[in-house]
Amino acid sequence: MMSRFGRQNQSPFAQKLLLDDRLRLSLVTLAVFVLMAILNPGRFLTPRNFFSICYQFPELGLFALAVMFSLVTGGIDLSVVSTANLSALCAAFVLTSAASDGLAVTALAVGVVLAVSMACGSINGLLITRLGITPILATLGTMQLYAGFCFVATGGKSVVGFPPLFQKIGNGSLLGLPVPLLIFIFAALAAAALLGRTRLGFSLYLLGTSERAARFSGLQTRRVILKTYLLSGLYAGLAGLILMSRANSAKADYGSSYLLQAVLVAILGGVDPRGGFGTVAGVALAVLSLQFLSSGFNMLRISIFVKEFTWGLVLLTVVMLNYLTHRRLYGGDKS
Numbered sequence: 129m130m131s132r133f134g135r136q137n138q139s140p141f142a143q144k145l146l147l148d149d150r151l152r153l154s155l156v157t158l159a160v161f162v163l164m165a166i167l168n169p170g171r172f173l174t175p176r177n178f179f180s181i182c183y184q185f186p187e188l189g190l191f192a193l194a195v196m197f198s199l200v201t202g203g204i205d206l207s208v209v210s211t212a213n214l215s216a217l218c219a220a221f222v223l224t225s226a227a228s229d230g231l232a233v234t235a236l237a238v239g240v241v242l243a244v245s246m247a248c249g250s251i252n253g254l255l256i257t258r259l260g261i262t263p264i265l266a267t268l269g270t271m272q273l274y275a276g277f278c279f280v281a282t283g284g285k286s287v288v289g290f291p292p293l294f295q296k297i298g299n300g301s302l303l304g305l306p307v308p309l310l311i312f313i314f315a316a317l318a319a320a321a322l323l324g325r326t327r328l329g330f331s332l333y334l335l336g337t338s339e340r341a342a343r344f345s346g347l348q349t350r351r352v353i354l355k356t357y358l359l360s361g362l363y364a365g366l367a368g369l370i371l372m373s374r375a376n377s378a379k380a381d382y383g384s385s386y387l388l389q390a391v392l393v394a395i396l397g398g399v400d401p402r403g404g405f406g407t408v409a410g411v412a413l414a415v416l417s418l419q420f421l422s423s424g425f426n427m428l429r430i431s432i433f434v435k436e437f438t439w440g441l442v443l444l445t446v447v448m449l450n451y452l453t454h455r456r457l458y459g460g461d462k463s
Contacts, residue, residue, distance in 0.1 A: 196319075294373055
């Protein structure tokens with residue numbers, strides 16, 4: 129532990145900044161917002177741009193929350209994008225083959241998305257808990273499996289032409305707010321309540337902190353891991369639902385860049401890749417920061433390669449800062 133003498137020369141704000149991940153991230157988000165506003169105020173500071181951001185970031189935020197669940201337990205889910213595409217394609221087949229386009233068909237398609245995505249998450253959990261495959265290898269395998277199934281089923285082509293009612297999920301508004309934003313807010317609040325106020329949430333953090341301690345405490349680790357990847361699949365399915373509705377199509381390789389961005393957002397949001405720590409509020413701030421940056425880059429017509437370089441640089445910077453902060457506070461010990 130860092131001694132008290134190491135903190136005596138620091139101001140109260142500096143100490144709080146050192147200890148509070150969300151405060152640091154809030155300042156980063158504010159700095160990104162101000163920078164983009166200064167560089168292009170005529171286009172960035174407009175209601176149209178803010179509405180566009182509200183329609184775009186929820187799907188990335190849901191992917192990041194999906195990744196967060198697995199990271200908190202000390203694992204990782206690399207199959208979230210493939211899970212989203214598979215569940216979206218299954219729903220797309222239902223929508224395009226239905227004789228009507230009413231509320232019942234839309235509800236059925238939503239149900240298919242959620243059911244398929246949870247099934248995919250359960251398969252990940254069973255591979256990890258029953259066969260003892262490490263999470264990174266299990267989900268890497270299912271990522272290829274789900275993607276391959278999508279390509280075989282569609283021949284690499286898009287499934288297009290959804291009913292107008294279904295398209296409102298990704299493009300509509302309710303009470304003046306974009307529907308995707310409302311879905312993200314509800315999903316984020318549900319995730320925060322689950323992680324912070326339920327026995328399952330406590331179990332996830334305990335498992336990520338020390339699997340041995342979790343077992344000695346009587347925790348049924350296999351069941352917890354299975355539920356973790358089921359939740360990861362569910363949130364990936366919600367992201368796929370918004371993505372297919374907003375694009376009015378489904379395809380095997382939609383959102384291929386979201387996996388790297390979702391991991392970036394989760395770690396930028398303070399989720400410890402070693403497990404045991406992470407907050408929904410941090411992830412929400414991180415996804416806003418990245419979306420402000422991405423939106424500003426698009427307006428400035430900066431190359432996609434520069435954006436990818438910037439995301440990688442941000443990821444490495446955050447990891448190094450978190451490491452240095454942890455080392456300063458605890459002398460390099462995880463405990």
